[in-house]
Amino acid sequence: MELSWEIYLLLWAAGLLGGFVDSIAGGGGIITVPVLLAVGIPPHVVLGTNKLQASFGSVTASTHYARSELVDIRKTVPGIAFTALGALIGTFTIQQIEPEFLKLILPILLAAIFIYVLLSPQQGKHDTNPIAHPLLFYLAAGLGIGFYDGFFGPGTGNFWTIAFITLLGYNIKKATAHTKIMNAASNLVSLAAFAFSGYIMIIPGIVMGSGQLIGSSIGAHMVLKKGTGFVRIFFLFVVAVTIGRLIYKNYFPD
Numbered sequence: 001m002e003l004s005w006e007i008y009l010l011l012w013a014a015g016l017l018g019g020f021v022d023s024i025a026g027g028g029g030i031i032t033v034p035v036l037l038a039v040g041i042p043p044h045v046v047l048g049t050n051k052l053q054a055s056f057g058s059v060t061a062s063t064h065y066a067r068s069e070l071v072d073i074r075k076t077v078p079g080i081a082f083t084a085l086g087a088l089i090g091t092f093t094i095q096q097i098e099p100e101f102l103k104l105i106l107p108i109l110l111a112a113i114f115i116y117v118l119l120s121p122q123q124g125k126h127d128t129n130p131i132a133h134p135l136l137f138y139l140a141a142g143l144g145i146g147f148y149d150g151f152f153g154p155g156t157g158n159f160w161t162i163a164f165i166t167l168l169g170y171n172i173k174k175a176t177a178h179t180k181i182m183n184a185a186s187n188l189v190s191l192a193a194f195a196f197s198g199y200i201m202i203i204p205g206i207v208m209g210s211g212q213l214i215g216s217s218i219g220a221h222m223v224l225k226k227g228t229g230f231v232r233i234f235f236l237f238v239v240a241v242t243i244g245r246l247i248y249k250n251y252f253p254d
Contacts, residue, residue: 007039008207015208019057019215024223025235026157026179027242028057032208033153034245044095045201047153048194052205055191057212058184064220065177076178079138080185086146087186091193094151107246110155113162114239117232125228128169137167142182149186150193157183158239172231176223 003011014035022028032053036046065071130137141163149156157179164175194200223231 003039003204008204010035011039011204011208012211015053015057015211016215017211018054018208019060019212019217020219021215021238022054022057022157022183023061023180023216023219024176024231025238026161026176026183027155027238028054028157029153030238030242030245036204039204041201041204044199047094048191048197048199049201049205049208050153051187051191051194052200052202053208053212055184055187056209057216058180058187060213061180061216061220062184064217064224065180068177068224070174070177070224071181073181075134076138076181078135079142079178079182082138082142083146083149083182083185084189086143086148087150087189088193090147090150090152091190092150093147095197095199104250107243107250110158110239110243110246113158114236114243117162117236117239125171125232127171127174130167130169132167134168137163141167145182146186149183150190155239155242156186158235158242161235172228172235173223176231176235180220 014032018028018032020028021031029050033046033050036049037043041049066073141160145156145159145163148159160179160182161172161175164170164178165172168175170178191200
């Protein structure tokens with residue numbers, strides 16, 4: 001496809017904003033995927049190209065978090081492995097079928113997360129006792145959420161964050177940091193699978209990725225400097241916008 005410089009500027013800006021949002025609360029795909037579709041890129045190629053640009057942001061954000069005291073990378077290795085496996089299976093699956101059921105059920109799942117977080121103001125404010133063993137948690141969440149990220153994607157960061165909070169007892173800042181480590185794992189594996197199948201536009205992906213680098217760096221720095229209250233408010237806002245967009249798109253198509 002031939003794209004004008006105006007389109008590339010739009011893609012870069014979408015990557016910048018998407019990286020900023022994704023590094024704080026997840027959900028950057030609600031910005032980047034519609035923009036890629038709007039410029040006329042085929043749906044499966046959109047998914048692959050989006051993984052390329054998202055990988056820039058998730059790797060950048062996870063690097064910032066890994067250097068902080070919020071994440072011990074050694075303890076996340078099982079999660080990275082199971083998430084990568086789940087994402088690989090999900091990516092090859094989506095190339096065979098259309099995710100119509102997920103499109104309809106996703107807004108309901110996200111609405112449940114939104115209500116839960118909204119009505120639990122203390123949840124995620126401080127670390128609490130875990131209710132799941134870390135290895136079992138990473139096995140179930142890694143395979144399940146990793147598969148979902150490779151298969152469909154929107155809301156993946158939201159699901160990871162709430163899982164870390166409720167099952168491992170992390171505060172929301174710590175949960176956000178660990179979420180980006182898992183996002184990076186699933187994005188990179190999914191990207192490799194899409195590249196293997198030829199579903200990627202390299203130049204648009206790199207242009208958006210350059211914006212992602214900047215946006216994700218800014219967002220990660222804000223999370224490290226701000227308190228849990230800021231992250232919680234931003235998380236709720238992003239989930240609410242994601243729900244609204246998905247309901248409009250999937251239940252009231254043009």
